[in-house]
Amino acid sequence: MLALLDAFRHQGWQVTFASPAEKSIHRADLPARGINEVNIALNCSSFDDFIRELQPDLVMFDRFMMEEQFGWRVEKHCPQAVRLLDTEDLSCLRHARHQATKQSGNVSLDVSTELLFTEHAKREIAAILRSDLTLMISQAEIDLLTTRFKVDSALLLDSPFMQPPVPEEQQRQLPDFDQRQHFIVIGNFRHAPNWDAVLWLKQTIWPLIRSRLPEAELHIFGAYPPPKATQLHNAQQGFLIKGWADDVNRVMQQARVNLAPLRFGAGLKGKLVDALACGTPSVTTSVGAEGMSGELDWPQPVTDHPEQFANLAVELYTEAHQWRDCQQQGFDLHNQRFDFGRHADTLIKRLQQLRDDLDSHRLANFTGAMLRHHSMKSTQYMAQWIEAKNRK
Structure with missing residues (x-):
């Protein structure tokens, strides 16, 4: 808007x-x-x-x-x-x-x-x-x-x-792979697809990721978190409900991988566009990736199966070469697809x-x-x- x-x-x-x-x-x-x-x-x-x-x-x-x-x-x-x-x-x-x-x-x-x-x-x-x-x-x-x-x-x-393009100088100034840590999820809690994604992560996907990366954390940001969301917060499991983000770019740039396990929805996903601009590679579903790249190819991992979703997330989180390739292809897509x-x-x-x-x-x-x-x-x-x- x-x-x-x-x-x-x-x-x-x-x-x-x-x-x-x-x-x-x-x-x-x-x-x-x-x-x-x-x-x-x-x-x-x-x-x-x-x-x-x-x-x-x-x-x-x-x-x-x-x-x-x-x-x-x-x-x-x-x-x-x-x-x-x-x-x-x-x-x-x-x-x-x-x-x-x-x-x-x-x-x-x-x-x-x-x-x-x-x-x-x-x-x-x-x-x-x-x-x-x-x-x-x-x-x-x-x-x-x-x-x-x-x-x-x-x-x-x-x-x-x-969106305004992300120039190469700005790309180089963003935190690199070694300067980032943890996973991020972002989205308004009142939006049904986002709430469903948080539940799917909590119940199925995050335990699979956490079993392989026991030190990793999932930081979940979003406006209007209801009590049923804040009750999911569990520091021992690394499942952290953060609530409202004052600066989306700041928290996105600090994260290493963005997760968007959307089982339903429509339109384009602003969280994925933000991640592209911030140089934060994402793992999403076919619903999340739908329409995002137009006539171009979506350059980041996509799967609709929870076990494979967890596997792709772990690989992206641990493989610096793959991460940097996804990041650069994301910058290229962002600047071509969403040019203001x-x-x-x-x-x-x-x-x-x-x-x-x-x-x-x-x-x-x-x-x-x-x-x-x-x-x-x-x-x-x-x-x-x-x-x-x-x-x-």
Whole structure:
């Protein structure tokens, strides 16, 4: 999200970040980036006054729930504004894989139509069809949308993480193999794939690693650790719940190997991108590696089997030559795959093209127009009913 906002600001655009969420103590300093912050309310016509006065040229919704809540209001008061949906990941796919893992206990990459075509998916795909353009972080999810959901590719844009390159001088300044120690896991505890990964490590994978590396420690960082997570902390087993990391780069650069044993999930994995930039090789699953390298090859160990996962982690931790090869290939992938300038330029050009050709673009999306005519009314009337009820 910050990279997208920065890309807009680099164009000299005026950017307003409007959110109904409470402000977190960990939030980014948006005003320092030249971005206005505004609090908005759910199910309230005060948003109508706000958006009518603002009259933006472009409105971006963060996830499909925000499009459901505010999309019809934007269309009513700013009909010529380009409506952009940022999915971050295809959440209906993440939920389907979660159910598949619950059923099988295994890593779930491919899922059945029965698990995928849910009410959740209907809502998310409807929001995609109602929008002028949807940003997809993974080409794998674009392929799924166009083949299984029959979404027109003209409504989608491959827009992965946008990162500044890591120059060679900075690469050389990072701690080397001998200067690092221990394993790291990082991820928000409220995100179901991350919590499942911690449990899988605790119950199955970490004991296998620890039996071969009895002095090694696993440092687990993440926001919002619940009591059930902190109770897993066990210093004797080297299984350390660290909680919130004030500086992700610092803790990642101190670790020798990053572990991401994700059994389900979707989108791209920020923890793996951070590890690439920090020169910390990773071991992950097919779900973790999905979409990460685009048309390139993923250069670091991947397996879906716990015993092999442990073996690969131990080898990477102990073999300096392999570790350095993985690190360098990771730098190369990071700088090619996630280059800020290239992806930001592609995004801005697509948005400008949409702005210039919006009417014909919308005429070609009859399904979206139909959904706005019928389905959108239900969310509109529900919001208006809630607002009226709240007045009593």
